[in-house]
Amino acid sequence: MGSEFNNVADLLSSVSDDKEFNKSVTEEIDAKQLSKTLFAMRCNAGLSQAKVAENMKCTQGKVSKLENSYDKDISIGDLIDYCSAVNMRIELGFFDRKMNMVDTIKYHFFRLKNNLDNLIEISKGDAKMERGAEKFTQEAFMNIFMGLIESLKKASPKKFNKAPLQIDAPVTRDEFSEVVDSKC
Amino acid sequence: MWKLRMSDFFEARFKRFQKKHAEEAKAILNNLDTYFRTLCSGANPVNIQAGSIHHEPDGIKAIDQKGGKGKLMQSRLYVFPETDARVLHVISIGTKTDQSGDISECRDYVKPLKQK
Numbered sequence: 103m104g105s106e107f108n109n110v111a112d113l114l115s116s117v118s119d120d121k122e123f124n125k126s127v128t129e130e131i132d133a134k135q136l137s138k139t140l141f142a143m144r145c146n147a148g149l150s151q152a153k154v155a156e157n158m159k160c161t162q163g164k165v166s167k168l169e170n171s172y173d174k175d176i177s178i179g180d181l182i183d184y185c186s187a188v189n190m191r192i193e194l195g196f197f198d199r200k201m202n203m204v205d206t207i208k209y210h211f212f213r214l215k216n217n218l219d220n221l222i223e224i225s226k227g228d229a230k231m232e233r234g235a236e237k238f239t240q241e242a243f244m245n246i247f248m249g250l251i252e253s254l255k256k257a258s259p260k261k262f263n264k265a266p267l268q269i270d271a272p273v274t275r276d277e278f279s280e281v282v283d284s285k286c
Numbered sequence: 287m288w289k290l291r292m293s294d295f296f297e298a299r300f301k302r303f304q305k306k307h308a309e310e311a312k313a314i315l316n317n318l319d320t321y322f323r324t325l326c327s328g329a330n331p332v333n334i335q336a337g338s339i340h341h342e343p344d345g346i347k348a349i350d351q352k353g354g355k356g357k358l359m360q361s362r363l364y365v366f367p368e369t370d371a372r373v374l375h376v377i378s379i380g381t382k383t384d385q386s387g388d389i390s391e392c393r394d395y396v397k398p399l400k401q402k
Contacts, residue, residue: 105291107289107290107292108290109290110318112290113292117297118300120304123304123308123311127312127315130316145327145333145335148330151337166337169336
């Protein structure tokens with residue numbers, strides 16, 4: 103079986119000793135992240151370049167050019183038009199360069215919490231929407247909690263794998279809520 | 287997440303090709319990167335359509351050098367997306383003049399994969 107790689111840059115360093123060449127290829131790839139993303143979005147939407155051009159009211163040549171552009175050559179206007187044509191919304195974020203990975207995780211947690219709180223807020227006054235928001239919040243809680251447990255196991259595997267059998271006293275929902283509230 | 291897997295003869299082919307056609311190799315690798323990232327984003331190989339991607343027999347795709355700088359020689363990198371295993375086989379590379387021989391070799395490579 104042949105060697106496997108996660109990306110083209112790794113495959114290239116395996117087959118080519120020419121460091122200059124390899125560097126120029128990875129620089130080219132890195133300079134076109136946005137145009138590659140546009141291409142991927144169009145393919146995921148199952149649209150041809152011709153269809154996107156029709157939606158953008160431009161030529162197919164322009165769409166092809168955008169999908170091969172260097173990121174710095176793509177205007178915000180073209181980005182907006184292209185995303186609209188493939189039924190996508192743009193979200194721009196600005197981050198302090200000093201932000202580290204821990205800060206990024208905290209940022210995403212608070213965004214998630216804000217979005218959930220907004221969902222609950224807009225559902226108020228409509229009984230059906232309130233029930234839906236409550237159900238979704240409970241599901242989100244379980245999914246996020248289970249996901250975090252998996253991360254915790256990876257972070258401290260010894261603690262989790264200490265004993266083959268661990269029996270804890272039953273925890274009521276109220277006791278659990280108290281613990282969660284004290285941490286938030 | 288998809289993986290890239292080289293054929294056993296790809297390295298030798300690539301080294302030979304890169305020596306003679308460096309700019310073409312650079313452009314082709316950039317197009318391969320775009321194709322691979324699109325697979326990783328969840329797109330169905332059937333929906334990945336672009337001027338640089340040519341559909342050959344037996345599900346083989348040929349990626350060309352479009353988008354590269356200057357007047358480049360017509361070239362092809364042959365890949366096969368093994369969808370069930372999420373593996374993109376990177377099989378061979380050559381100029382268009384070697385196309386029929388290359389495609390025949392790729393079809394032989396792909397045969398046991400399609401029988402799985």
